[in-house]
Amino acid sequence: MNLANIAQRVTVNFWSDEGRSLSLPVVSFGTASSIYFDLAANGLGVLETVGSVGGSSISGWATVTSTSTAAVSAVFRRRIGTQPDSEAASPMVVNPPQHFVLPFDHRDGFATGLALVNFGALSSKVFLTFRDSGGTIFFATTTPVGKGQHSAFSLLVQSPTLAGAVGTL
Numbered sequence: 001m002n003l004a005n006i007a008q009r010v011t012v013n014f015w016s017d018e019g020r021s022l023s024l025p026v027v028s029f030g031t032a033s034s035i036y037f038d039l040a041a042n043g044l045g046v047l048e049t050v051g052s053v054g055g056s057s058i059s060g061w062a063t064v065t066s067t068s069t070a071a072v073s074a075v076f077r078r079r080i081g082t083q084p085d086s087e088a089a090s091p092m093v094v095n096p097p098q099h100f101v102l103p104f105d106h107r108d109g110f111a112t113g114l115a116l117v118n119f120g121a122l123s124s125k126v127f128l129t130f131r132d133s134g135g136t137i138f139f140a141t142t143t144p145v146g147k148g149q150h151s152a153f154s155l156l157v158q159s160p161t162l163a164g165a166v167g168t169l
Contacts, residue, residue, distance in 0.1 A: 002039035004068040011036040012047060013063045019148025022060045025050045039070070051077070061117045061150040064092060090115070102169045104155060106162050114169070115152040118145040130159075132167045 014022040072092040104112035130139040
């Protein structure tokens with residue numbers, strides 16, 4: 001979304017989980033690792049990947065640069081047979097916070113997913129602290145994320161002890 005009152009150019013670069021350039025099939029653009037387009041003043045642009053290649057999902061991340069001020073969100077869609085589609089939106093931020101709080105509810109078979117990207121120049125560890133609904137810490141762990149790398153996972157797959165738990169991360 002162009003937040004400026006003037007037109008601007010937006011460039012989107014796709015990266016693999018390992019931080020290498022990633023070519024993706026993008027609707028109306030073809031297969032590319034970098035796409036640019038112009039947004040009208042206060043306008044909206046949409047890029048949509050084809051979702052999978054040869055029936056396999058592709059995992060990675062993207063960087064977005066603009067000539068002025070833009071707001072960007074990634075929308076993830078899942079289609080399974082005749083079930084209703086589900087979508088989740090995630091804002092992309094220029095200077096991500098060093099700390100954040102994420103609510104989770106793993107009751108009734110639900111599981112929360114988490115995606116992390118290391119924009120830094122060095123490999124790092126992300127500290128995950130889980131609190132129950134009363135604010136008491138009941139579990140803590142770390143997960144490594146290499147320089148320029150992306151990691152996405154289900155909290156339940158990484159930490160099965162969270163099954164049935166409700167709280168914040």
